[in-house]
Amino acid sequence: MKIYDHKKIEKKWQKEWDKKKIYSVKNTKGKKFFGLIEFPYPSGDGLHVGHIRSNTAMDIITRKRRMQGYNTLYPIGWDAFGLPTENYAIKTGKQPEAITKKNTDTFRRQLKELGFGFDWDREINTTDPAYYKWTQWIFLQFYKKGLAYKARIAINWCPKDKIGLANEEVIAGCCERCGTPVEKRDKEQWMLAITKYADRLDKDLDTVDYLEKIKIQQRNWIGKSEGSEIDFKIKNSDEKITTFTTRADTLFGAFALTLAPEHPMILKIKSQILNLSEIEKYINDTKKKTDIERTSEDKDKTGVELKGVKAINPVNGEEIPIYIADFVLAQYGTGAIFADMHDERDFAFAKKYNLPMKQVLNNPQGIESECFTGDGILTNSGKFDGMTSEYARKEITDFVGGRIVTKYKLRDWVFSRQRYWGEPIPMIHCEKCGVVPVPEKDLPVVLPKVKKYEPTDNGESPLAEITKWVNVKCPKCKGKAKRETDTMPNWAGSSWYYLRYTDPKNKKEFASKKNLKYFTPVDWYNGGMEHTTLHLLYSRFWHKFLYDLKLVPTKEPYQKRTSHGLILADGGEKMSKSKGNVINPDAIVKTFGADTLRVYEMFMGPFDQHVSWSTDSMVGPRRFLERVWKIYNKIVAQNMLKNKKNLSRVGAPVERVKREDFIYSSAYLTLQATLHKTIKKVTEDIETTSFNTAVSAMMICLNEMEKAESVDEKDFKMFLQILAPFAPHITEQLWSELGEKKSIHLSLWPKFDPKKVIDNEITIAVSVNGKVRAEIKISNEMNEEEVKAMAMKDHAVVNWIEGKEIKKVIYVKGRLVNIVF
């Protein structure tokens, strides 16, 4: 009798799969499936159990597809540019390349030890010049189309990391990475005009199959809102101020015009302002504040009136005061609003400064509240009185010559980083010609070797000090010029990596048209929720841009997107090095085996929800696999009996069974029904990422097989096949032990037999007035009347209904009978 020893079999099959390249995609023929996980950042800590959760899930999906006959691509690579490596280089004096090499070697070893079916022939690395050549090339295309531009803007500056951050990287006013409050700094930055794609990024979400919460989060981030632009003239001046509002219906109630402190109009009408010094002080104070300070003052509204200047309400000619206030944002809308009492902020502002307010909406429900912000019926609004808000918005906008417009919260993407370990932005600054792109033939612009990686506090990249690299000839005039020393953010390489997988070694294009047409879009992409408004949005943007250039064949990169929940430490806290609660997968693989770890991670809870790690619970999945092995032993024993071989060699306790009798027994039919139900459930559950219930179903099936007197070898093989995506090593071993020559992972996915799924005898409940009082066994063939009659006759039921007048009897097929009196 052989014993399950994961150490013996896991290494063996990993080598075998590698040698035979069973997971490599060799052609572009037939139906395809492209499954994708977010390629890992190779940190020095090695693989995290969270990686394993996501990777195993997609490994199961792709293995199933492969067995269903799809030409299946499941690639892997390294998103290797980024701060942790650079910081480690600064600390240790080692080169980022060397660190990356070491880390990717560790990750590769770990991933292989877990038995993932990656196509290792397509491994990519964003820090490889042969790869980032194309990242730079795509940037040049953005530049050519005017979507990459330089702007002097106030950026989010992290004083600890000494790096500029994109808006998406600032969490509650603090650096996403280190938690330091960010400062504002004016700097020349490369920008990508993602806002030009805002509308399509929003609208095209309708065409893809993403989890609803992902769509909602992206939509909220893009922040589409429809409203009106309305111009206010300034009294005694030719100037006008454009406001943006979604509530044009409240225009009659405007009591002030409120501008962002950064609003350019303030400079233009400077001469008319009587309290200029007060205004300038307020503007300066605002500038000094960080975002946290500006928003954390309990939302207390502050502002200053521009004395000596009045605006004219276009709807009724009323003169109203003009204020500047820091709660009005320069970046959104037009940086100017009109204030009215049907908005909580304006209401609070008016209360604070004792401004007179006028009610112009009645609550249709008739409930009086101090500040009514809903849609209502217009009042005090001249000829618009009595209109509904919705209708009046359009009418009033038309009446004052306003424009219906759409605005977005999304802002352009700050694309410069003042750090070393990133793709150099392929631009040259010439004294004569200005900004000149590096000619495509000169790509890649390779990162030069440097001695010191420290960023500087003046906001320049360490690259700026490498004069030999910085000083170049202008590609246009051959005169003196300097290279751009900013690098790209780490979101650059990951914005298009899935495309490279289709043709990873191509030297002429980022990928051939033919391969792109065959493999894209990605059919199923799984990743973390934390990337919803970062990577996922950025890569959709890049993809749409490439689509517009006719370089990719689809409008969207990913057809389907799911996300996994985090794996938390035992107490429900996040795993972190500082807390010392990180689980090392290497140790788990050693003691329990990769198959157990995989099954455990799939079984521990619903895939899309957070779960807490518990090493103690791993014995369940381990026992499960050991018992699978025991069924194999049972079959070996059965076969020996059948072949009348020497019984003493069979270790398992086996009773003599006449197989022919068993085949037609009801026990056999029950086992068949369980097996086919399990095949059905596992097949379906994988599609809905309900891996936990799939494992549970297989456990139930195994329990049945254990109880059975005999297990049919063919049936057991089917069981191994549906288990194979979850536990690839043990199933491969047993598959081959049972005489199969070809890998189980290249075998055909079993189909359930609909006829066998139906039970011929079932137990249903009988309830009286909704309370369950008995159980009865019924057969398939019984009709409703027969079942009801049987239920009424049950002695436990009779006790309850005796002498009562039965009002009705309800029968739910295959479920229950309810008797009501």
Next chain:
RNA sequence: GCCGGAGUGGCGGAAUUGGUAGACGCGCACGACUCAAAAUCGUGUAUCGAAAGAUGUGGGAGUUCGAUUCUCCCCUCCGGCACCA
């Protein structure tokens, strides 16, 4: 504040076109095997109760023959956004 998600035994969790709540697993208890232990196997395991039975899916109301599932109100936790006009 707004937008999502969740609340079920000692623990992880299962079950929703409304139909036997607690599947499966962990843990625990008892038993078998063993000189013994571990492992393994078997039985049991929501709560109260000797039992009959009653109660029970965050709390409160409602619809229904029947509600974890649907409706209304409220509470707690997690995630995202946060003065977006």
